[in-house]
Amino acid sequence: MPMAPLSSRCTKKEANRGAWTAEEDQKLAQVIEIHGPKRWKSVAAKAGLNRCGKSCRLRWMNYLRPNIKRGNISDQEEDLILRLHKLLGNRWSLIAGRLPGRTDNEIKNYWNSHLSKKIKLKEKQNRGFMVQSEHEKTNVKEMDHIVDRREEGTSTRNVDSQGSFIGDDLFNSSSEGPLTLEWMSKFLEMDESWFELLHDM
DNA sequence: AATTTGCCCAACCGCAGACTC
DNA sequence: GGAGTCTGCGGTTGGGCAAAT
Numbered sequence: 001m002p003m004a005p006l007s008s009r010c011t012k013k014e015a016n017r018g019a020w021t022a023e024e025d026q027k028l029a030q031v032i033e034i035h036g037p038k039r040w041k042s043v044a045a046k047a048g049l050n051r052c053g054k055s056c057r058l059r060w061m062n063y064l065r066p067n068i069k070r071g072n073i074s075d076q077e078e079d080l081i082l083r084l085h086k087l088l089g090n091r092w093s094l095i096a097g098r099l100p101g102r103t104d105n106e107i108k109n110y111w112n113s114h115l116s117k118k119i120k121l122k123e124k125q126n127r128g129f130m131v132q133s134e135h136e137k138t139n140v141k142e143m144d145h146i147v148d149r150r151e152e153g154t155s156t157r158n159v160d161s162q163g164s165f166i167g168d169d170l171f172n173s174s175s176e177g178p179l180t181l182e183w184m185s186k187f188l189e190m191d192e193s194w195f196e197l198l199h200d201m
Numbered sequence: 202a203a204t205t206t207g208c209c210c211a212a213c214c215g216c217a218g219a220c221t222c
Numbered sequence: 223g224g225a226g227t228c229t230g231c232g233g234t235t236g237g238g239c240a241a242a243t
Contacts, residue, residue, distance in 0.1 A: 017212080017213080018211090018212075018213095018236095018237085019211070019212080019237085020211090020212090038228095038229090039228085040228080040229075041227090041228075053228080053229090054213085054214095054228095054229085054230095055212075055213080057229075057230085058211085058212065058213080059211090059212085061230090062211075062212085063211080090232065090233090091231090091232085092231080092232065093230075093231060093232085104230095104231075104232085105210080105211075105212085105232095106210085108232075108233085109209070109210050109211085110209095110210095112209095112210095112233095113208070113209055113210080114209095
């Protein structure tokens with residue numbers, strides 16, 4: 001196995017690991033307030049933290065950043081996560097970009113601990129009850145095919161496919177203003193017309 | 202009361218693209 | 223253009239806690 005680039009590992013000897021202390025948080029926040037959330041290696045050094053830059057970035061992004069929403073995921077948010085995941089697959093950062101105040105890590109954790117189980121359960125139930133006409137079956141197959149094509153594009157980054165088009169262009173939070181949960185929910189209600197549209201392409 | 206089990210979530214790891222020199 | 227470094231992402235791990243035994 002090839003060695004990872006130096007920057008991807010916290011190689012500093014005796015670097016602090018594990019949970020952050022309140023004091024470390026404070027130091028990090030102070031430095032970021034002055035210098036901004038960039039050049040994480042130097043942020044770590046300036047803050048006098050015995051942490052690698054990567055660790056500082058993660059702490060900032062997932063915990064210290066302003067406007068982080070803490071606490072339970074609402075039903076509306078959950079519904080949005082489900083819909084977005086259906087469209088985007090495991091592209092947590094894109095999904096998080098549409099949920100104000102939520103982090104990719106939080107959504108990923110929520111998905112893994114709650115929603116993936118819910119979905120498996122639902123699938124099991126559906127398998128028991130679903131009796132479809134041939135016509136309906138064909139439609140489902142077609143939909144699956146389209147979703148697969150999207151997800152192929154989402155499984156690797158920077159793939160020039162429809163999936164990537166949808167994920168990167170339509171859901172790129174950096175290229176748009178903030179959207180409300182209501183707006184996203186309404187947008188996603190257009191799922192079916194989306195599928196039809198894509199299928200015709 | 203002590204131990205085991207299962208869950209949640211913060212943090213770490215490795216990879217890949219972007220950036221810099 | 224290429225090597226080295228930085229940044230961001232998704233997958234995974236492990237510590238802490240509560241519930242169950």
